Amino acid sequence: MPIDTLATEQSPPPWSIWFAILGGPFAWSLQELAGWLSESIACMPGGFPSALQLKVLEAGVTASAAVIALAALTAGYRAWRRSTEHRASSIQVRRRSEFLAAAAFLVSAAFVLAVVWGALGILVLPACEVMR
Numbered sequence: 001m002p003i004d005t006l007a008t009e010q011s012p013p014p015w016s017i018w019f020a021i022l023g024g025p026f027a028w029s030l031q032e033l034a035g036w037l038s039e040s041i042a043c044m045p046g047g048f049p050s051a052l053q054l055k056v057l058e059a060g061v062t063a064s065a066a067v068i069a070l071a072a073l074t075a076g077y078r079a080w081r082r083s084t085e086h087r088a089s090s091i092q093v094r095r096r097s098e099f100l101a102a103a104a105f106l107v108s109a110a111f112v113l114a115v116v117w118g119a120l121g122i123l124v125l126p127a128c129e130v131m132r
Contacts, residue, residue: 016075017097020104023072024111031065031118034058043128051127062119069112076104 035058042054079101 017079017100017104020072020076020079020108021100023075024069024108024114027065027068027072028111028114028118030068031062031115034061035118035122039127054127055122058122062115062122065115066112066119069108069115072108073105073112076101076106076108080105 038054038057038061042051083098083101
């Protein structure tokens with residue numbers, strides 16, 4: 001194995017790979033924590049004056065989370081397309097960088113779906129009601 005190939009394999013992956021892996025979970029966590037915090041404050045006596053303000057705040061947080069998650073998905077997709085493995089049906093990676101690229105694409109795709117799923121609650125569930 002040539003020396004330059006070993007040096008390339010030992011180098012850390014670029015920041016875009018780490019953003020693609022961690023951006024989606026961060027966006028979903030931001031959405032969930034901000035939603036929980038805003039709901040708990042709004043449902044206390046003297047909270048938000050109206051349910052509309054609460055929905056606007058949650059929609060803004062969800063839009064921010066969606067932008068972050070979609071940017072992470074784009075970064076993961078680009079990294080995966082740059083790798084030598086292009087089949088989504090059977091990913092067989094041989095190098096660390098290819099594994100991280102495939103993992104970044106799959107993780108960010110899953111968390112884009114999680115952000116969309118979390119957004120559905122804002123649209124259909126009423127504010128400050130106990131659900132069983």
